[in-house]
Amino acid sequence: MLGRQNNQICDGVNISYINISKFKISRLSFTVFVPLSRETAAVNAVLFSTLERCCRKYPDFSSFNKKLEELYGANIYSSANKIGEAQALTISAVCINDNTTFDKSKVTMAVSELLSEIIFNPCLEGEKFREEDVLQAKRQVKETIQAEHNDKKIYAKRRCEELMFQDESFGISEYGKEEDVEKITAGDVFDAWENILGTAKIEIIALGDFDYNSVHKLFSDKFSEVKRQEVQKFSGVVKEGTGKVREFEDLSDVSQCKLVLGLRTGTKDEKHLFATKLMTALFGGTPTSKLFLNVREALSLCYYCSANFDRHKGVIFVESGIEQENMTRAKEEILKQLDEIKKGNFSDEELNETKMHLSQNLEKIEDSLTAIDGWYISQVLEKKVFSPQTYASLINSITKNEVIEAANNVKLDTIYCLLKKGV
Template sequence: MSSIKRNTISDGVFFNSVKDSRFKTMKISVNIIVPLAEETASSNALLCGVLTRSCKAYPDFTILSKKLSSLYGADLTSSLRKSGDRQILTLSASGIDDRYAFDGESISKELSTLLCGTLFEPYLNGKAFVESEVEQERRQLLDLIDSEFNDKRIYATGQLVKNMCQNEAFGIKRYGTAEGIKSVTPTSLYDTWQNLLKSAVFEIFYIGDSSADKAQEVFANAFSQIERSPIELTNKVIRSADSVNHVTEEMELSQSKLVMGFRTDSAVPDEDVNATRLMCAVLGGTANSKLFCNVREKQSLCYYCSSRFDMQKGILYVDSGVEGDNLEKAEKAILKEIADMQSGNISDFEIDTTKMAVINSFNSTNDTVSGIDSWYTSQMFDGSFKTIDELSTEINAVTKEQLVDAAKKLTLDTVYVLKNK
């Protein structure tokens, strides 16, 4: 994997480029980063989708689609996520690399211009967005909320986060609330857009073989026309839990859900974050993990049982699907596996196979342009960007003693149970 080049092109606006000659395509992503807040999350989420539906130069979806088709079938998308106490709106454009275009046409310049059009010159009705487009995007967001409620695994994890982080911004969903989405108007959405242009932090990523200079120039010129005052981004990390909060919810379902949230006392950019990441994988991140082999396979207490580490918040999740009669047994079995790790019960085989699995997952991201984009965008708040080789070397250097120390720092914060009525 190639290393990344980073330039500041405006106040709070950073242009990052990675040159890779293996692909015939390129990708540009504009990440708009703001604090995750209850008052603005829903409006920001709605705006994210509306911006890629049209722009002043291409005022409806049909005309915009024709433009994308003329650029050798280019693609324009939007996505929304949260990272720690930050909300990230992403506008992405992908297409063929410049070297494959006819007559010296620069696809990177065209797509950068199109992205700037959606961002800086959206299709407006005076000082308001077009109502029909707002309504279409509102309906899609509300459908997304319904779909997440119907997927009980996603719902249970969301409820764990909501209860565990109720006094933190992280407890807010990435799209806010259904009530917040319903309350947004075309006029209030215009105010949201204006505020983002002035106060958000922008991280732009260019992945491709051709020079990124033309794309960078387009964005630099566009941002030079905007008076900016970027907001400070913060992230609250709670190091340990003083007590355990048990939350139980009942509804009609066939399979109960048990989700446990632990504070790890480790988050980026701490030096021990890789030890915690590997410890989490040994616990429940691979097919050879303790939770999979012992709790699921040997004891047959769960339909699935895995762990995941959020490096921004320093939270480790254990997520399982359980028969209602086995909830208490499953919780005790999970805690026993953690206690075993804390006492040093980790074999060389478990460590070696987990390191290989983790590094293989790193390498798999290097197979596509989108994977490389995801690799680097996931490190925006880590303090520095690392290549796969650099991070793999750090993972391989983690010792058993460091894994045991990481396990000893775990403190159980919240246990959420969703069971049948």
């Protein structure tokens, strides 16, 4: 069991530490959570891309990165995620532990300080970030958005999300829109920085072998100089399905077409959430799931066909890559398999095997710092935080009837097809 130490630094800012001695590395992450909105998504993404470049102490890209290489190739990087209707922006630092270095140098503390420096002491020119840093950061974010078009699986899922949630903030990308990135100024980035430090919900997670008191003090000191205001509120929207299905398609010059189905689960309470998680795995989450065995193995229609549940938004996405002429057949088969679960056409054995598969995957989380970090970051906005073990035991307590009930609450909402041009 992971023992987690928790401290509030100030209103809306929390730091936690799990001391884990089995690893030779440690990890520190700093995540801000803000409501996802078209107005701010792009500038926030650009801000984090700007921050990861350098800091006042190491004021250019090379000197900052040289410092990291000297700290045994420590890595500091930013990432953007969507958690329900929140934009979560993280700067993570990973380094080897002090006792594994050649010279027993204090790498973990030096890296913690660097992480705090890039967040609290960035390179500014008055009330603006430096133009050249912002220009580079904007290019990075723009190219990240453009590159999504390179991977058709990611692209098709993104398009389905955009179209299905065009009236909800969940339809907004965690990187914002390319045209919004274009318009951002160095002054906008500064405003976003002040706003985030002042009003975002913030979670700092230290994992591994840190001198926690010092890390805690480091961030407490930094925040004592920040004027914190009222913390931004989040309102997660989980809509029930209406039963009305919308269909969308795009054309592209592809070898293989993509099919993405968006289904609403209307998740109501904790029990329902765990039942839906289990139901989705039975439906399309394992190599013995209904989708794998039928759409792939029995009909040989595709190489992949899988279902994933986003518990924060109460939505299941089914994704597959198929021939254009098999589109309808695949769609019908996928929905038929969901109906089978709705009717209870699955054995206790199948259900138990799925539970075992999920439990083992949850247990594995403890063997990776990245996985532990992600696990806790994804629950910061939740009312209740589960450890992987508790989560597993709750999944294991779900009955067959609860799975059937969860399946019967699932409603197809959106069908998205990426089709071949000129066919």
